[in-house]
Amino acid sequence: xxxxxxxxxxxxxxxxxxxxxxxxxxxxxxxxxxxxxxxxxxxxxxxxxxxxxxxxxxxxxxxxxxxxxxxxxxxxxxxxxxxxxxxxxxxxxxxxxxxxxxxxxxxxxxxxxxxxxxxxxxxxxxxxxxxxxxxxxxxxxxxxxxxxxxxxxxxxxxxxxxxxxxxxxxxxxxxxxxxxxxxxxxxxxxxxxxxxxxxxxxxxxxxxxxxxxxxxxxxxxxxxxxxxxxxxxxxxxxxxxxxxxxxxxxxxxxxxxxxxxxxxxxxxxxxxxxxxxxxxxxxxxxxxxxxxxxxxxxxxxxxxxxxxxxxxxxxxxxxxxxxxxxxxxxxxxxxxxxxxxx
Amino acid sequence: xxxxxxxxxxxxxxxxxxxxxxxxxxxxxxxxxxxxxxxxxxxxxxxxxxxxxxxxxxxxxxxxxxxxxxxxxxxxxxxxxxxxxxxxxxxxxxxxxxxxxxxxxxxxxxxxxxxxxxxxxxxxxxxxxxxxxxxxxxxxxxxxxxxxxxxxxxxxxxxxxxxxxxxxxxxxxxxxxxxxxxxxxxxxxxxxxxxxxxxxxxxxxxxxxxxxxxxxxxxxxxxxxxxxxxxxxxxxxxxxxxxxxxxxxxxxxxxxxxxxxxxxxxxxxxxxxxxxxxxxxxxxxxxxxxxxxxxxxxxxx
Amino acid sequence: xxxxxxxxxxxxxxxxxxxxxxxxxxxxxxxxxxxxxxxxxxxxxxxxxxxxxxxxxxxxxxxxxxxxxxxxxxxxxxxxxxxxxxxxxxxxxxxxxxxxxxxxxxxxxxxxxxxxxxxxxxxxxxxxxxxxxxxxxxxxxxxxxxxxxxxxxxxxxxxxxxxxxxxxxxxxxxxxxxxxxxxxxxxxxxxxxxxxxxxxxxxxxxxxxxxxxxxxxxxxxxxxxxxxxxxxxxxxxxxxxxxxxxxxxxxxxxxxxxxxxxxxxxxxxxxx
Numbered sequence: 001x002x003x004x005x006x007x008x009x010x011x012x013x014x015x016x017x018x019x020x021x022x023x024x025x026x027x028x029x030x031x032x033x034x035x036x037x038x039x040x041x042x043x044x045x046x047x048x049x050x051x052x053x054x055x056x057x058x059x060x061x062x063x064x065x066x067x068x069x070x071x072x073x074x075x076x077x078x079x080x081x082x083x084x085x086x087x088x089x090x091x092x093x094x095x096x097x098x099x100x101x102x103x104x105x106x107x108x109x110x111x112x113x114x115x116x117x118x119x120x121x122x123x124x125x126x127x128x129x130x131x132x133x134x135x136x137x138x139x140x141x142x143x144x145x146x147x148x149x150x151x152x153x154x155x156x157x158x159x160x161x162x163x164x165x166x167x168x169x170x171x172x173x174x175x176x177x178x179x180x181x182x183x184x185x186x187x188x189x190x191x192x193x194x195x196x197x198x199x200x201x202x203x204x205x206x207x208x209x210x211x212x213x214x215x216x217x218x219x220x221x222x223x224x225x226x227x228x229x230x231x232x233x234x235x236x237x238x239x240x241x242x243x244x245x246x247x248x249x250x251x252x253x254x255x256x257x258x259x260x261x262x263x264x265x266x267x268x269x270x271x272x273x274x275x276x277x278x279x280x281x282x283x284x285x286x287x288x289x290x291x292x293x294x295x296x297x298x299x300x301x302x303x304x305x306x307x308x309x310x311x312x313x314x315x316x317x318x319x320x321x322x323x324x325x326x327x328x329x330x331x332x333x334x335x336x337x338x339x340x341x342x
Numbered sequence: 343x344x345x346x347x348x349x350x351x352x353x354x355x356x357x358x359x360x361x362x363x364x365x366x367x368x369x370x371x372x373x374x375x376x377x378x379x380x381x382x383x384x385x386x387x388x389x390x391x392x393x394x395x396x397x398x399x400x401x402x403x404x405x406x407x408x409x410x411x412x413x414x415x416x417x418x419x420x421x422x423x424x425x426x427x428x429x430x431x432x433x434x435x436x437x438x439x440x441x442x443x444x445x446x447x448x449x450x451x452x453x454x455x456x457x458x459x460x461x462x463x464x465x466x467x468x469x470x471x472x473x474x475x476x477x478x479x480x481x482x483x484x485x486x487x488x489x490x491x492x493x494x495x496x497x498x499x500x501x502x503x504x505x506x507x508x509x510x511x512x513x514x515x516x517x518x519x520x521x522x523x524x525x526x527x528x529x530x531x532x533x534x535x536x537x538x539x540x541x542x543x544x545x546x547x548x549x550x551x552x553x554x555x556x557x558x559x560x561x562x563x564x565x566x567x568x569x570x571x572x573x574x575x576x577x578x579x580x581x582x583x584x585x586x587x588x589x590x591x592x593x594x595x596x597x598x599x600x601x602x603x604x605x606x607x608x609x610x611x612x613x614x615x616x617x618x619x620x621x622x623x624x625x626x627x628x629x630x631x632x633x634x635x636x637x638x639x640x641x642x643x
Numbered sequence: 644x645x646x647x648x649x650x651x652x653x654x655x656x657x658x659x660x661x662x663x664x665x666x667x668x669x670x671x672x673x674x675x676x677x678x679x680x681x682x683x684x685x686x687x688x689x690x691x692x693x694x695x696x697x698x699x700x701x702x703x704x705x706x707x708x709x710x711x712x713x714x715x716x717x718x719x720x721x722x723x724x725x726x727x728x729x730x731x732x733x734x735x736x737x738x739x740x741x742x743x744x745x746x747x748x749x750x751x752x753x754x755x756x757x758x759x760x761x762x763x764x765x766x767x768x769x770x771x772x773x774x775x776x777x778x779x780x781x782x783x784x785x786x787x788x789x790x791x792x793x794x795x796x797x798x799x800x801x802x803x804x805x806x807x808x809x810x811x812x813x814x815x816x817x818x819x820x821x822x823x824x825x826x827x828x829x830x831x832x833x834x835x836x837x838x839x840x841x842x843x844x845x846x847x848x849x850x851x852x853x854x855x856x857x858x859x860x861x862x863x864x865x866x867x868x869x870x871x872x873x874x875x876x877x878x879x880x881x882x883x884x885x886x887x888x889x890x891x892x893x894x895x896x897x898x899x900x901x902x903x904x905x906x907x908x909x910x911x912x913x914x915x
Contacts, residue, residue, distance in 0.1 A: 052812075052816060053815075053816075054812050054815075054816075071353060072349075073348070073349050073352040073353070073815065073820070074812070074815040074816045075345075075348075075815045075816070075817075075818045075819055075820050076345075076349065079816075080816055080817065081812075081813070081816045083809045083812070083813060084809075085807060085809055087807060087809035087810050087812065087813035088813075089810060089813075089814075089827075089828060089831075090832075091831045091832065100814070100817050100819075100827075101817035101818050104817060104818045104819045104823060104827075105818060148813075148817065149816075149817075152817065152818065344820060344822050344823075345820045347822075348820035348821040348822055349820070351821060352820075352821060355740065358739075359736055359739070359740055359742060362732045362733070362735050362736035362739070363732070363733065363736040363748070365728070365729055365732055366729040366730070366732050366733035366736075366792065366796075367733070367748065369725075369729055369788070369792070370751055370752065370789070370792070371751075373767075373785055373788075373789065374751075374754070374755060374763075374766075374789050375751065376770060377763075377766035377767045377769065377770035377771075378762070378766045380766065380769050380770040380773055381762075381765060381766040381769050381770075384769050384773075434663075434664050434667065435664065436660075437656075437657050437659075437660025437661045437663075437664060438660065438661040438664035438665060440657065440661075441653060441657060441658065441660075441661035442661075444653075445652075445653045445657075454665075456901070457665060457668070457669070458665075458668065459901075460668075460669070460894075461668050461669065461672060463846070463893060463894045463897040463898060464672060464889070464890040464893055464894050465849075465850045465866065465869075465886075465889045465890060465893050466850055466852070467850070467852055467866050467869045467870060467873070467889075468672075468675065468869070468886040468889050468890055469671065469672070470873065471675065471869065471873055471882070471886050472671035472672060472674055472675045472886075473671065474687070474873060474876075475674060475675065475678055475687045475883075476671060476674055478686070478687035478688075480686050480687055480688035480689065481687045481688065481689050482674065482689040484689075485689045485690065523667065523668070523671065526664070526667070526668060527668070530664070580757075580758075580759055581759060583759060584758075584759025584760060584761040584762065584853075585759070585761070585853075586761060586853070587852065587853065587870065587873075590873075590874055591870075591873040591874060599761075600761050603761055603765055604761075604856070607765060607768060607769070607857075613768075613769050613772065616765055616769075617765065617769060620761065620762055620765050620766075623759060623761075623762065624758065624762055627757075627758065627759070631757075
């Protein structure tokens with residue numbers, strides 16, 4: 001088991017009364033693309049800033065490949081950041097921006113130019129060296145910010161919601177590019193975002209944050225298919241949550257569980273479920289046709305509502321909309337159920 | 343080496359704060375506040391009329407002197423001039439401020455803004471001097487009146503007691519004109535800023551609801567411009583209160599607050615009385631500032 | 644029912660009022676300029692009896708003028724120098740952190756400009772007198788530095804606020820310590836504010852008369868020289884010339900300060 005790239009040990013960050021990060025432990029592995037996901041104010045950005053060195057933990061320690069860096073200023077850490085607003089220096093050319101870290105280290109000019117050119121190729125902006133940041137578009141500036149950070153060969157690269165300001169098409173393009181650059185360069189990337197789709201697309205592992213605590217850490221499929229807490233179930237994708245008497249009727253236990261809408265099948269009123277399937281009867285209350293799929297709201301025995309999503313493989317809009325009011329039998333595989341912690 | 347110092351400081355943000363704030367605060371607190379405090383303290387001392395020396399004992403006698411007839415007259419005279427100047431400047435400034443805010447393109451606006459602040463960029467004394475030239479007995483204004491054969495109006499004006507004088511350049515009328523001139527840009531800019539903040543849609547809505555130009559002006563623009571007017575008036579009022587240059591240069595022998603302070607502390611050496619006199623404008627200004635802040639003037643500054 | 648559309652064309656009265664105010668502001672300065680060429684030695688009579696440039700030559704010969712001018716320049720330079728350092732330090736402190744008493748300190752740094760000059764003047768005079776310090780060149784400088792610091796402080800603080808705070812973090816993230824960050828990132832960003840603030844402070848100091856009358860001993864700065872001429876005119880033509888020259892000397896720095904501030908705000912804004 002190699003030394004983790006980043007390790008948090010009982011790390012807390014308090015701002016007066018507010019616990020931005022609350023007694024958190026975390027391990028990020030060498031070479032992985034790790035995302036920190038959560039709504040604003042959940043503590044993910046604070047954690048990132050503490051790794052970078054812009055914030056000091058109120059309690060606890062942070063280890064970078066085994067070295068305690070908790071008290072070190074940013075310039076003493078072998079970590080680089082891509083900022084949300086890119087933070088390019090407006091009074092310097094692109095070339096000087098990218099070479100900044102090398103210049104500080106004392107690398108000579110010839111070598112700097114060589115490395116800058118290599119970086120510009122990597123981020124696909126060849127020849128842009130003599131321009132100024134104000135002449136570049138948002139997407140281009142973002143790539144310059146990336147180059148400026150990577151040229152220093154940091155042990156860990158931090159990305160603070162870097163794709164937030166880009167439009168959808170560009171964002172998707174950049175997601176692919178970032179992922180491929182990470183694979184090529186081979187260093188650990190730590191990526192902060194509030195967009196769960198983005199996290200699911202790009203990450204090797206995800207940590208879901210809420211209110212200063214980590215709710216769950218796992219691979220994208222762990223997080224999605226087997227959410228551990230109510231928050232994760234609700235934040236990542238939509239989910240149905242059932243507990244109490246209704247839950248007991250279906251699974252035999254009162255413990256709350258979640259089941260994803262696309263995992264539920266609509267069957268005819270008295271159809272026979274196959275083995276390993278859990279089942280409950282209900283009435284379709286609402287139907288929304290969404291082109292690719294249809295979303296049903298089904299009221300089940302016991303009064304709760306379940307959201308069911310089915311792909312429109314064969315039916316047309318007329319067909320599905322007329323399903324409103326029908327009695328149905330819902331069933332799903334028992335392995336698709338995820339029991340929740342809290 | 344520098345890295346070590348930098349890291350040392352980085353880990354101690356409070357120390358950095360003290361290092362940054364120390365020198366300027368030392369200067370401002372010691373020099374500026376210190377002298378203001380000395381002034382206040384001095385106003386509670388008094389001058390021994392016989393020896394001509396300051397008596398360092400706490401007393402309210404000096405403040406009591408402020409209420410003597412002559413001194414009250416000085417306050418009254420200065421305050422009424424300040425009021426008159428403020429009102430006049432509002433009237434003169436408003437059309438121009440309005441024009442700049444509402445009827446000029448961005449380019450024209452830049453030029454006009456420079457045109458308004460340009461006089462501020464030249465020396466204050468020189469601008470006062472200009473009026474000495476213009477209002478002189480043999481100067482332009484007289485020539486102008488003579489040209490139209492209406493110098494009797496001028497003579498009539500100058501013979502009015504309290505505001506007249508031996509010549510325009512040595513009378514309260516002359517002072518009034520000079521004051522209005524000098525502070526005018528300070529009135530134009532806040533009003534213009536306040537008017538610019540009124541979204542065009544408000545005016546359109548008003549006229550859409552049936553109001554004509556005058557009504558829209560009275561009910562929509564004027565109230566919204568008011569904070570700017572008040573902000574501008576802070577300048578004109580306070581600057582007039584404390585000024586002793588214009589009264590000295592263009593006035594007759596009747597004293598204004600500034601001159602009183604200047605003369606009392608000068609040859610008379612009566613620092614306590616000068617200090618007490620200064621407290622007058624300071625108090626008036628603080629009260630004025632508080633009222634103005636209430637009325638939202640600070641947003642327009 | 645729509646009444647006549649309001650706000651598309653100004654009325655004649657409004658336009659006349661606006662032009663009138665503009666003329667009121669500018670004509671007096673042109674008149675001074677005109678008078679610096681008059682041949683009249685003793686009065687301000689109008690129309691001008693004749694035109695000449697000889698008074699410019701006369702003014703250049705006057706020793707008392709030169710010493711007043713030199714003193715004004717010296718005082719302005721020194722006061723501006725101190726103001727640049729103290730003002731920037733204060734602006735950095737206020738920008739960086741919230742601290743106890745921050746509001747009070749911000750308020751303190753407005754007073755020298757908010758309170759009438761006479762208050763500053765008499766306060767300083769009474770303090771200097773009480774402490775029995777002789778009035779000299781340095782007392783003038785100390786007096787000027789109070790409002791110069793405020794001017795620089797305001798300019799630099801405004802620029803700090805317009806700067807992207809993340810640039811400083813980025814610089815440190817890339818390996819630069821605080822001193823290097825200041826040199827390579829902060830200083831270039833505030834350079835124009837320092838220049839603009841410095842020029843403004845210089846012009847204010849050069850022009851200042853009220854506080855100076857209270858804090859000077861026997862020395863005469865240029866404004867004090869002019870003031871004495873205003874009260875007891877002896878050398879009218881020379882004074883006219885001096886007035887014209889002073890307009891130019893104070894006008895130029897402030898003009899350039901404005902240009903610099905507005906130019907850099909254009910380029911700054913794009914990077915936000």
